[in-house]
Amino acid sequence: MAKGIFVIGTDTDVGKTVVTGGLVYLLRSKGYNTCYFKPVLSGAINEDGCLIPGDTRFVKAVSGLEEDYQNITPYIFKTPVSPLLASKMEDKPIDVGVIREKFQYLKSKYDYIVAEGSGGLIVPLTDDGYMLYDLVRELDMHSIVVTRAGLGTINHTVLTVRYAQSVGIRVKGIIMNGYTGCSLCEDDNIEVIEKLTEIPVIGVIHRMDGIDVEKLEMGDLKEEFEKRINVKKLIELMNQL
Numbered sequence: 001m002a003k004g005i006f007v008i009g010t011d012t013d014v015g016k017t018v019v020t021g022g023l024v025y026l027l028r029s030k031g032y033n034t035c036y037f038k039p040v041l042s043g044a045i046n047e048d049g050c051l052i053p054g055d056t057r058f059v060k061a062v063s064g065l066e067e068d069y070q071n072i073t074p075y076i077f078k079t080p081v082s083p084l085l086a087s088k089m090e091d092k093p094i095d096v097g098v099i100r101e102k103f104q105y106l107k108s109k110y111d112y113i114v115a116e117g118s119g120g121l122i123v124p125l126t127d128d129g130y131m132l133y134d135l136v137r138e139l140d141m142h143s144i145v146v147t148r149a150g151l152g153t154i155n156h157t158v159l160t161v162r163y164a165q166s167v168g169i170r171v172k173g174i175i176m177n178g179y180t181g182c183s184l185c186e187d188d189n190i191e192v193i194e195k196l197t198e199i200p201v202i203g204v205i206h207r208m209d210g211i212d213v214e215k216l217e218m219g220d221l222k223e224e225f226e227k228r229i230n231v232k233k234l235i236e237l238m239n240q241l
Ligand SMILES: Nc1ncnc2c1ncn2[C@@H]1O[C@H](COP(=O)(O)OP(=O)(O)O)[C@@H](O)[C@H]1O
Pocket: 009, 011, 012, 013, 014, 015, 016, 017, 018, 019, 177, 178, 179, 205, 206, 207, 208, 209, 211, 212, 213, 214
């Protein structure tokens, strides 16, 4: 049975896909049979009338994963709004049963799964109030919170971690993304966040040039993750009870 980690963001555009892509790449490059899972994606790319899930395409390209789009991302919406609104606008309700089925399929085929949420944590998925955090809890995965490195991140990170914990999600680590090394607050943010949450910052990913998920530009992402993330620790974290 696969072990997994669910990557939660403090917000949309915070770097969940960049981080998830880096983690899936690292694990796969070290020989761990790992798959990506992005159950719901809105704002898909329209290429010659075909809807392409941009996040999924990016992670597959970075990591060399060859799984079919429909198994990794069962719900693909073209409208760039929240999942529930997109599902209503496109008249295609999200059936959590379908997400469960795909997850079970991936679990039987891979040893590790790194999942990515949509937006932040408090994200409605269905009309009857099933939320993204219900899914994280139900899939019984540990989670990692991806946060921005700069100003404002203490508030967003601590709120997200505390809320996640209050609904029973096991937050095992924090990854700070977009670190520049030239802002007065970045190093202090790391220290304060670790102290307030008592959760370790397991990686600090620097701001890189030439990286764009939608345009499939990956800059030096692979080298950056080789440098900043300890794979053994990541595996230990996924194997923790
Ligand atoms: N470490 C980084 N360095 C430079 N640009 C980044 C970095 N992380 C994210 N970005 C930029 O932000 C965009 C959004 O990141 P993404 O991972 O798609 O966010 P999310 O999945 O949380 O919505 C990317 O396309 C990229 O242009």
